[in-house]
Amino acid sequence: MMTLPGVPQVVIDRLPVYARTLAMLKSKGRQVISSQELGDELGVTPAQIRKDLSYFGRFGKQGRGYNVQRLGTELRRILGLEQEWTMVLVGVGNLGRAILSYRGFAPEGFKIVAAFDMHSEKIGTTVGGMKVHSVKSLPQYLKSSPADIGIIAVSAASAQDVANVLVDHGVKGILNYAPVALRVSEGTRLKNIEPVLALQSMTYYLKGVVP
């Protein structure tokens, strides 16, 4: 499946949610599901699910619904989840160490292959079975071992510099945990993980609530 230029980003962002839910349903033995039922499960409208899927093809059977296994496989193919993706981690402070020991990436085919830090006291140590290299060796490392994705877990002050190095050396996607708005070139995908921002927009609605 090619990357269709016309598919909105919001649609792409929902596909992994569908895929994950289908995997869960399959593990429970469910074989067929309608857009209505899947929508109930996820809290979205059935029309949205059908419209989203229609960007990529026709996966359902009229009068019946979708084959859970088949649709799950199709979505994983569309998203490019059939291959393994390599990632480098930059920053092994508190956050970086938690990311290294996080058990959620590997089963989904996302593999951290190297870790880097700028602080001399961390370099050479081993964290979660992974040796920590100097960030100065990152360009050289990426030249000999290109990685698909870079994870940034450094301070806000250093994050843009790290992003520049990653992009300059062929990384095509960045998962940013630093609390700063990074600027990356066109053609580089950037996703931010920001629990604090999530809380800060939530409080707008909470403050009005009478206890």
Added chain:
Amino acid sequence: MMTLPGVPQVVIDRLPVYARTLAMLKSKGRQVISSQELGDELGVTPAQIRKDLSYFGRFGKQGRGYNVQRLGTELRRILGLEQEWTMVLVGVGNLGRAILSYRGFAPEGFKIVAAFDMHSEKIGTTVGGMKVHSVKSLPQYLKSSPADIGIIAVSAASAQDVANVLVDHGVKGILNYAPVALRVSEGTRLKNIEPVLALQSMTYYLKGVVP
């Protein structure tokens, strides 16, 4: 400032980004900034910034721009960030422990006041200076000490049960780290932190790239 009903969620989600950037600019000594310059900093259009702010009032000076300090303070007030918010954490596995030791919440006024787990071997232990209670005592705890926000860091299988308990006992916002789409009642705010989903939508764009 009241919670205006007509303000789109997307606008609310951008305000913390503006607030954070203004705080950074202020710490660098910047006193005045135009929507153009702020937009350049963040990668958004100046019109969007002005329109977003216009939902809440008039904060700028024509011909000059915005006072960095003043606009930052206004945004924090609008978002409800002048008060401290209390949070309970449920689940002290790998992820929960990382959340407990995360240093980013407290400086922004988000305080974890208690931690809970369902596994007997964890109950009674101390993690990051915080005693771990049985999740069975969560309802009772919330009755005597209401919390604003619940953080869910349990398995996907248990997350909905935990969310139900939190909502039933007065929690008005949930920050969910479990890889599952939770359903909560109207009037409860839910934000999901899902690095794996972020990666899985990113790969849609990466797979097409020629190396």
Added chain:
DNA sequence: CCGTGTGAACAAATTCACAGCC
């Protein structure tokens, strides 16, 4: 002259509603 604030114009996303097929 510069940059805000804002209706108006435009674009994007969602939902509707129904023809078509199982």
Added chain:
DNA sequence: GGCTGTGAATTTGTTCACACGG
């Protein structure tokens, strides 16, 4: 009869462009 797939209608969100004030 039930449910998909999809144009059309509607809603939501973004950008334009300019009157106005400093």
